[in-house]
Amino acid sequence: MSFPAFRGVVLVFALLAAISPRAALAAGGRVALVIGNGAYTQAPALANPANDAELLTASLKHIGFDVVSATDASRRSLLDAVAEFGRRAQNAEIALFFYAGHGLEVGGRNWILPVDANVEASTDLPVAAVKVDDVLEVMELSGARVRLVFLDACRNNPLPRSLSRAVGRGLARIDVSAAGTMIAFSAAPGTVALDGAGRNSPFSTALAKHIVEPGVEMRQMMARVRADVVTSTGEKQVPWVNEAVVGEYFLAGTSGGEETTPAPSGGAPAASGRSDDIAVELAFWDSVKDSKDKTMLELYVQKYPQGSFRDIAEAKIAMLDRPSSDRSPTPQINTQSGNTSGSQPDAQAQLENAARQFVAGFNAAFSAPADQAVASVYNIYAAQVDFYGKTFSVADIARDKAGLIARWPQRSYRSPENEMSIFCNPVANSCNVSTRVYWSVSSAARGKTAGGISQTDLKLDFSSGAPRVVYENSQTLSRN
Numbered sequence: 001m002s003f004p005a006f007r008g009v010v011l012v013f014a015l016l017a018a019i020s021p022r023a024a025l026a027a028g029g030r031v032a033l034v035i036g037n038g039a040y041t042q043a044p045a046l047a048n049p050a051n052d053a054e055l056l057t058a059s060l061k062h063i064g065f066d067v068v069s070a071t072d073a074s075r076r077s078l079l080d081a082v083a084e085f086g087r088r089a090q091n092a093e094i095a096l097f098f099y100a101g102h103g104l105e106v107g108g109r110n111w112i113l114p115v116d117a118n119v120e121a122s123t124d125l126p127v128a129a130v131k132v133d134d135v136l137e138v139m140e141l142s143g144a145r146v147r148l149v150f151l152d153a154c155r156n157n158p159l160p161r162s163l164s165r166a167v168g169r170g171l172a173r174i175d176v177s178a179a180g181t182m183i184a185f186s187a188a189p190g191t192v193a194l195d196g197a198g199r200n201s202p203f204s205t206a207l208a209k210h211i212v213e214p215g216v217e218m219r220q221m222m223a224r225v226r227a228d229v230v231t232s233t234g235e236k237q238v239p240w241v242n243e244a245v246v247g248e249y250f251l252a253g254t255s256g257g258e259e260t261t262p263a264p265s266g267g268a269p270a271a272s273g274r275s276d277d278i279a280v281e282l283a284f285w286d287s288v289k290d291s292k293d294k295t296m297l298e299l300y301v302q303k304y305p306q307g308s309f310r311d312i313a314e315a316k317i318a319m320l321d322r323p324s325s326d327r328s329p330t331p332q333i334n335t336q337s338g339n340t341s342g343s344q345p346d347a348q349a350q351l352e353n354a355a356r357q358f359v360a361g362f363n364a365a366f367s368a369p370a371d372q373a374v375a376s377v378y379n380i381y382a383a384q385v386d387f388y389g390k391t392f393s394v395a396d397i398a399r400d401k402a403g404l405i406a407r408w409p410q411r412s413y414r415s416p417e418n419e420m421s422i423f424c425n426p427v428a429n430s431c432n433v434s435t436r437v438y439w440s441v442s443s444a445a446r447g448k449t450a451g452g453i454s455q456t457d458l459k460l461d462f463s464s465g466a467p468r469v470v471y472e473n474s475q476t477l478s479r480n
Contacts, residue, residue, distance in 0.1 A: 029064070029066065029092055029093060029094075029407055030060075030063075030064055030065040030066065030092065030093060030094045030096070031065065031066045031067075031068070031085065031088045031089040031092045031094070031095050031096070031144070032057075032060045032065040032066070032067045032068065032085075032095075032096040032097070032098065033067075033068045033069075033081060033082065033085035033095075033096070033097045033098070033135075034053050034056050034057050034060065034067055034068070034069040034070075034098045035053060035069070035070050035071075035073060035078065035081065035098070035099045035100070035101065035112070036049035036050045036051070036052050036053025036054070036069075036070075036071050036072070036099075036100045036101060037049050037050075037071075037072055037073055037099075037100070037101030037102065037112075037113065037114065037115050038050050038072060038100075038101060038115075039072040039115050040102065040113070040115050040117070041115060041116055041118075042116070042117060042118045042119070043102055043113065043117065043119075044102075046101060046102065048100065048199065048200055048201045048204070049071075049100035049101045049152075049201075050071045050072060051199045051200050051204075052100040052152060052200050052201055052204035053069060053070075053071050053098070053100055054071070055200055055204060055205070055208045056098050056100075056150075056204060056207065056208055057069050058208075059207075059208040059211050059212050060096070060098075060211070061399070061403060062212050063211065063212055063251055063252045063253075064403070064406065064407065065094075065096065065403075066088060066400075066403055066404075068081055068084050068085045068088060069081075072115045073114055073115060074114050074115060074116045075114040075116060075117065075128065075129070075130065077114070078112075078114050078130055079130070080389075082130070082134075082135055082138055084389075084390075085097070085138065086138040086139075086141070086142055089138075089139065089142035089143075089144050090142055090143060091142070091143045091144070092142065092143075092144040092145070093144070093145050093146065094144065094145070094146045094147075094148065094249070094251075095139045095142055095144035095146070095147050095148070096147075096148040096149075096150070097135055097139065097147075097148070097149045097150070098149075098150045098152070098207075099112050099150070099151055099152065099153055100152040100153065100201065100204060101113060101115075101152075101153055102117075102153065103132075103151060103153025106122050106125060107122075109131060109132075109133065110131070110132040110133070110151075111125050111129040111130065111131055111132065112129065112130050112132060112135075112151075112153060113128075113129050114128070114129065114130065117129050132149075132151070135149075136149065136181075144180075145180055146180045146181075146182075146245060146249060147180055147181045147182070148181075148182050148184075148218075149181070149182065149183045149184065150184045150186075150207060151183070151184070151185050151186065152186040152201055152203045152204050152207075153186070179244050179245075179246055180244065180245055180246065181243065181244055181245070182218070182222075182241065182242075182243035182244075182245050183241070183242050183243070184222060184225075184239060184240070184241045185239060185240045185241075186201070186202075186203035186204075186229070186237070186239055187203075187237050187238065187239065187240065188238050188239075188240040202228070202229045202232045202233050202237065203225070203229055203237075203239060205228070205232075206224070206225040206228035206229050206232070207225050209228070210224045210225050210228070211251055211252065212252050213252055214250070214252045214253045214254065215250065215252075215253070215254050216250065216251075216252065217248045217249065217250055218245075218248075218249045218250070218251050219241075219243070219245075221251065222239070222241050225239060226238065226239045226241075288300050288313075292320070294316070294317045294320040294321065297313045297316050297317050297320075298313075298317060300313050301313050301314060301317070312374070312395060312398045312399055312402060314371065314374075314375075315371075315374045315375040315377065315378060315398060316378070318371075318375045319375065319378045319379075347426040348424050348426050351424035351426060351429075351431055351462065352422050352424050352431065354431075354462070354467060355422050355424060355431040355433055355460055355467065356417065356420065356422060358433075358460060358467045359415050359420060359433060359435055359458070360415070362380060362458075362469075363413040363414055363415055363437065365379075365380060366401070366411060366413055367411050367412050367413050370402075370405045370406070370409060373401065373405050373411075374398055374401060374402050374405060377394060377397055377398040377401055378394055378398065379466075380468070380469055381394045381397050381468060381469045382394065382461060382468040382469060382470045384470075385397060385469060385470055385471065385472060386459075386470065386471040386472070386473075387400075387471075387472050387473075388472065388473055388474075389473065407443060407446075408441035408442065408443055408448075408450075409442075409443055409444070409445075410441065410442040410443070410444070411439070411440075411441045412439065412440050412441075413437055413438070413439045414437070414438050414439075415435040415436060415437050415438070415456075416436070416438075419435060419436040420433065420434070420435040420436075421433070421434045421435070422434075429461065429462040429463045430459060430460060430461050430462060430463075430470075431459070431460045431462070431467070432457070432458075432459050432460075433456075433457070433458040433459075433460065434455065434456070434457050434458075435455075435456055435458075436453055436454070436455055436456075436477070437453070437454045437455075437456050437474070438453055439451060439452060439453075439454060440480070450479070450480075451479065451480040452476055452477070452478050452479035452480055453476075453477045453478045454474045454475065454476050454477060455474055455475055455477055456472070456473075456474035457471070457472070457473050457474060458471065458472055459471035459472075
């Protein structure tokens with residue numbers, strides 16, 4: 001694909017009008033794109049970027065960001081992530097981009113390298129890499145009020161030695177011309193950043209630590225990041241910031257519990273004040289998240305009462321507390337020998353009726369109070385789901401839903417039966433459902449409301465008896 005074609009693809013995706021309810025709910029809030037590339041096939045591998053992306057994702061979710069993330073992304077995966085980011089960031093209050101991995105400057109232009117980039121000459125870059133300017137353009141076209149960019153990519157030139165004369169050292173300075181933009185490099189323009197000796201780079205460690213601190217305006221936050229990096233690298237690395245943001249923004253809320261001064265409309269609720277080491281919490285959660293012993297999950301909740309994964313842990317505990325007979329929200333279907341009992345027409349009618357009841361329960365579950373809504377995820381979805389074009393685990397979906405529910409405490413969803421199309425296959429024990437969903441959401445604390453009509457498509461799998469969602473996608477048809 002030529003460079004002009006690449007730009008066209010990104011812009012078309014960023015301007016798509018049909019976005020999912022998930023993207024619609026994110027509008028007016030905070031959306032982030034986090035990329036960590038280290039497993040390069042044609043360039044030196046990097047140990048830290050995947051860890052850096054994981055660490056920043058946890059920190060950003062903790063302060064209310066809806067995060068699109070990709071680790072060790074190919075060029076195709078990277079473009080897909082940028083496109084999804086553009087969709088979700090439509091009219092967001094804050095759009096944030098973080099990249100860790102190989103980056104380079106050629107002729108004053110900065111490029112980030114996918115893990116499958118094969119660059120033998122500078123002319124390969126437009127078809128093998130992604131230009132930072134194009135990601136910035138997507139952010140501007142999204143209409144996000146504030147755009148924040150963090151580049152931990154100022155490493156040594158990864159290209160063949162024969163190309164070194166054409167490639168600058170580190171990354172080139174990016175001048176900020178659009179109001180509302182901040183760009184932060186992990187090292188000053190023309191200098192090289194360090195990977196550090198630990199699990200994470202010095203810049204990512206400092207950024208993840210300070211971005212969750214309440215009462216810290218974001219320029220002050222970057223000053224603290226700079227001080228940490230300078231100290232931890234023995235003054236060998238100095239982060240650089242260029243910004244044209246009007247007003248003050250407290251990404252983790254003010255120390256008094258307010259969101260910002262002045263408060264931007266639609267930001268996430270203020271953080272609770274926790275300043276624990278996110279990396280330690282993430283490692284602890286990874287060790288207990290798949291446990292069938294609720295004592296381990298209760299230990300996480302006890303240790304991190306305001307933790308990033310508390311809602312998911314409590315939902316898992318609630319599920320483990322229930323008798324197995326109470327864990328299905330819909331009638332059981334007899335699937336002995338891979339088929340329903342009775343004649344084919346009777347079996348199909350039974351499946352269709354169960355699917356119709358399931359949709360009603362699906363809408364009721366996500367209209368319920370927060371704790372019930374999050375807990376219901378584990379009764380609704382299969383272990384792995386094709387979720388808006390990406391493969392998500394049920395835990396990923398619970399985390400995604402928990403973020404939306406936190407932003408919109410009041411929710412209402414309904415699907416009229418006369419606007420529902422259901423096709424079931426008794427042999428495959430599955431149903432495809434296409435339904436219109438009339439939805440409204442609000443947040444009294446933020447003074448925000450939204451609503452509209454969406455077309456939602458589900459695939460239900462009955463093979464385990466109770467239906468489980470194995471595919472979900474939708475698009476917004478209209479907004480109030």
